[in-house]
Amino acid sequence: MTEKGLLLVLSGPSGVGKGTVKSAIVDGKVFPFEYSVSMTTRKPRPGEVDGKDYYFVSEERFQEAINQGELLEYNKYVDHFYGTPLVPVKRMLEEGKDVLLEIDVNGAKKVREKMPDGVFIFLTPPDLHTLHQRLENRGTESEDVIMGRIKQARNEILVMQDYDYAVVNDTVANAVDHIKAIVDAEHVSVKRVIDTYRKMVRED
Template identity: 45%
Template structure:
């Protein structure tokens, strides 16, 4: 009785939690089952990139017009460049019965929840704050000062964790990938997503009880 509509999944997490790695392994393990959303951006196209593959490249005027017209599920600006998730593109995939995954930060995820209340929000976190710090330090790509800044941001993000539907404790990548996959597949069987099927079953049972169907 699982619904045939696509499911919008939002994956967020602390910097260093491993959400990008989980996504990479999930897509490799289940090819064709999940679709990553493509963002629109005002940044310049880099060598080897194609419009509609890595990003939908927009001019500042085009992007601002899309914002004004409410065409984004969420949008934000980083280092002078704007990024946003086109609502029409995501809706097209969902209407085709495809599950769409957005890997975005916390504020963007909550923007999506306002527009798509039925979206499934997953938050990725290490088993502990100590482990998060160790991972950030272990990457060797940030100074001690930057690590402290990232942990401060994580502290603020943690206050919004209760607004997510599920936690994904990323202790081992293989296990975390399976957790994400299982959560998404189970969500297709939730009663909230199968109201039409339930109503149809109720009507058939009602007809049986009245002897209208034999």
């Protein structure tokens, strides 16, 4: 029985360590998944291969991809566009392969709109998780610092609420363990497997 693959979206505030966690998943071969090759308008660096590292395209082509709805999400960093082509992601999911996207929170929001069935993992800064201790021990830090962190925390929690899972990145190993468990659990969730079972007993 082949079920559809999972679209795993790993995101979180900038600086939380999304890239490090993703690399640990890749290097440790924690679970099998497919890469999505991004499209970009920046020039290839030496050794980079078109279609493998990125799809290197002109700005006109990129703009066309946006207009034609070919991108799951896109963003502009510095002077260049980066985006995730939709068709290969959909094809891999249909083939039963899990796809991992590591993107910023704006990108994740756009992906959620187009693919609400995805598994959205919010990587949480450890100091958000331990903020309650700092609140309890007021006096050891300036009130400005604490208030600033509370304000930022409110924003992080507002973003987090649209995700499925909140994984604290206290250590990379812990974060990776939780993500592995999430992938395993999602693969046996009834909402994902029930259609396959239903199809099976219909065919008699």
